[in-house]
Amino acid sequence: MADEKQQRVQTAANPGVDRREFFLRLGLGSMGIAAAGTAVFAYQFLSPNVLYEPSPVVNMGKPESYQLDSVTLDVDARIFVVHNNEGFFALSAVCTHLGCLTAWKPDLGIIACPCHGSKFAMFQPPGKKPGEKFDGPAPKPLPWLKMWLSDEGELIVDRSEEIRPEQFVRV
Amino acid sequence: MTNEKTPDSKASPKSFVAAVASDARKSPVRVAFVTRRTSAQVQAYDEPKLQSFPEVLFRVAIAIEVLAIILVLISLFFNAPLEGLADASHTPNPAKAPWYFLGLQELLHYFPPVVAGVLVPTLVVLALIVIPYFNINVEADGLFTKDRDKRLRIFWAVSVTFCVFLLVFDVIVALVPTLITVALMAYAATATPKSSSKFRRSLAAKPLSFWIMSWFLFELAVLTTVGTLFRGPGWSWVLPWRS
Amino acid sequence: MSTTFNRYFGELRKTRIWRSVFRGGTGQSTLRNSMAIQQNVFLHLLPTKVRTRMIDFNATWYLGTLTLGTFGILVITGILLMLYYHPSAPQAYADTKDLQFVVSSGQFLRNLHRWSAHAMVFLVFAHMFRVFYRGAYRPPREFNWVIGVILLLVTLLLSYTGYLLPWDQLAFWAITVGSNIASAVPIMGDKVRFLMLGGHFVNANALLRFYVLHCMILPLAALFFIAIHFWRIRKDGGLYTRHSEPDAVMTTAPAERPL
Known part of the structure; x- marks a missing residue:
């Protein structure tokens, strides 16, 4: 890809994190949070809350x-x-x-x-x-x-x- | 399929020397050496081939048809088992799993569930996955053909430890195949690729992975057979022909 | 008769409708035969050519092919059995009895499903050991071997979940024992068992969960991995033969070494 070769401009305020890196982290981070939320949701969904089992x-x-x-x-x-x-x-x-x-x-x-x-x-x-x-x-x-x-x-x-x-x- | 070949050694003198950092026998890399000012020689490997359609696909169809006929015949003459309605207040004696799990159930008789039911299957699966990534396999050298003394020491240490472990837990059923495998391996250690009999030569050429896998197959067969045929009420020994 | 058949089939293949369905084209040339594989969404998982040596029975014993065959039989008989089966306790047991004594050919279909399942487990193991002793797991086929291990696990899980469905004594106690093995997993064992059974006991919830796993989730997983497994055979250079390897590898194989 052509933009891969583009020189990355590091801003003075954010050394090491340019705009591309920032959006990459934002995207991966939000996907990670969504995955964690899905895992919690799946666990809750798969554990029945009401059981029609005999009383202990x-x-x-x-x-x-x-x-x-x-x-x-x-x-x-x-x-x-x-x-x-x-x-x-x-x-x-x-x-x-x-x-x-x-x-x-x-x-x-x-x-x-x-x-x-x-x-x-x-x-x-x-x-x-x-x-x-x-x-x-x-x-x-x-x-x-x-x-x-x-x-x-x-x-x-x-x-x-x-x-x-x-x-x-x-x- | 083409096959790059190194020109014969008679093609001298070498105009340059190529070196490969890794051990090529452990992780095979195909390298073509061009020693003169010629283009690389590519020798075509002329192996006869068939079209998948129709030759191979028709053979596949016939194989599956034969299988289907055999299974249909079995199904016509033998009924699938069905016991009484599930009853939580009555445990059948013995309660047996399907035959392919009876090896595992035999182990459950000796070891706590966390060992027999979790640790052993996990280790087996991991070992199976690791096989192709294991250098010793690619090397395909006889186990005792290199570093003989060191490997023999390790072999005896591991075998004796494992057999003592099985003895402590009283797992005679698993001990017998282990002892037979160990004996065969010890016999293989006495053979070399130059031994006189063909059997000894082939034993000497077997790599470590072969021994581990064959031991696993042996254990699987013995444990499954014992669990299926020789275990009765209370998981005690019975003879299948005396029931 | 075969010439008559070939003539009519040849005419059929020339029709516009046939050619709109199959992209392979007409005629008998090598190109057409290749296209019959390449231009088909299912068959293009397979190589268009196979080494002549590999169709020999001794080369593979057709174990992988036969495993696929049992899987096909299991899918067909399984779907038919589902038509007469309610996954609820104790109705499931009554349905199984009905399949045996009331439904036409029900007994036969259940037998075929059960024996094919046993055959599949046996064939999967046989295939695995055969591939191992041929050395066909070696690079570049190592990942396909891993896929094979996954397929072995899926097969065992399929047969295990199927075991509970008749809801008889055998089913109930095999699953009781199996689910208690799951609770031996360190730390989260009881949670695993609870999720697996959908409760604390082997009960109607467990039956329903095993039914969904057996009829939907695991067969789809099996299909997914079977597709990759076949496609990798093609991509990794066809079925393994020792002599398809370069000389450099062959000379290190001890059996080939001059003594």
């Missing part, structure tokens, strides 16, 4: 319906409700490895994942807290979930809130 808070019924030393899997809520000597607690039933639904093995006293063979402690093996992983690829223990008694005396579990292990609900 579930009612697990009366404590009396759970026998002592029992582990109950609620497949819809995808949690275990456990009743032992120290009280009640709720454990997520979703494997921390890749989200498969784990199963309670009463004869072994453990929780096992069918997908990649992770095993989590319950009553066995000795010395492990319930939910702790003792075999397989799962990176984290099964989380304990917040549980409390409602005014009507029913067990309520908030599946979105994890708590420190060994916090029991005593009735």
Whole structure:
């Protein structure tokens, strides 16, 4: 192009930035801002604001319906409700490895994942807290979930809130 | 296609000396040397060619037709699998991905997801992209034909480290192909381009990229086969003919 | 019969209407044959001439061609399957059942789509390894190899997103496992999974997203890169043959070295 060869005149007020350079920067800068805005817009558009998903808070019924030393899997809520000597607690039933639904093995006293063979402690093996992983690829223990008694005396579990292990609900 | 050629060495004396700064064997540059007061010689490479239309296009059409016939026959006799309605409250045992992901799923059995599911695939893709930009490939020299002692030391250090790593994580399935590849490479190191048997000569001529890619292909095949055929409930070992 | 056909076809090619559609012209000369490629928007991605050696089956095993063939079959069967499919849970499963038992040839089309998808994944891998062992990725073809890697990824994503669409147990749990792999990405893993599924669970939103990816975004991406892939074959000097390389490169290839 012919204008490429034209000598660039640097103004005294703006050494190093001539008019061409200024407009180039202006153009690239505004395009950069527009691109950033588009990225934010795209992210917002792609994240749904309203989700028609089930509530994380579930009612697990009366404590009396759970026998002592029992582990109950609620497949819809995808949690275990456990009743032992120290009280009640709720454990997520979703494997921390890749989200498969784990199963309670009463004869072994453990929780096992069918997908990649992770095993989590319950009553066995000795010395492990319930939910702790003792075999397989799962990176984290099964989380304990917040549980409390409602005014009507029913067990309520908030599946979105994890708590420190060994916090029991005593009735 | 034309092909510039350097005049033979008998064309002496040289009227000037040309030098190329870069290593021409690593990044090939076609240079024509004109040593006398003559015009550059261009030797035409007379390779027979065909018109794409109709010869090549018709062959393509026939190849695709044969493929279509085979696929139609398969589709007539074998139904695509369809299991029960999706049910979030019941995980099938074992839950298997399609066959081409079962190598990955086999790795997920041994390593945490961030390693098997993110790190390994990312590294594989990066390695694939890097291949043509890797000087060793262009060089196309046997791995152990140059710098033999140094390369052998690096080779043993890397192989032993990697095998110990696989042993620590108890990944026997991936260890076996690795050991076989390492053994073949060690055997290749004993051969030279002047070895007596043709097999040994060809082994000696294989560059590093060949070994890495062949190891990758070997692992891919073994992991996929194990994941598809030899894994049952709880991802435990089963024999496919005993189900 | 073929002479009759040729005569009528020759007459047809001379008509004004035909010549307004195809710019290749009439007759059988080399020029006309070249123009048939050059003057066509789709075919001009291809070279007008090919080395005779390269049409040999052993040269390429026709793996790239066959991959294109599976892609064509998948596009056609896929569009037909879309006519009987609602991307909503659990309607998608009922539609798949209907395709199998109610729609005429529905079972056949679904089979063809599924098996062609498997064939395509296999062929893409086979093509890649074949190109590697031929050394056909070497300069100046290195960028076309990169395009090929992108096409491999697009193929795998296509088959992965297609896996969810029947909404059966296999689909649901394969996607559950797959989306949890995404959440293992450091730092932003959960966000990635949330955007991918359009929610926290594999649900109707996820099905719709995977449907759009599978039927629109990824096929368009595949077409885009396939076009570049083919065009680069032409621009990079045709299909690779070792003997099309200059002598200087050939002498460094160990197999050619006198022993």
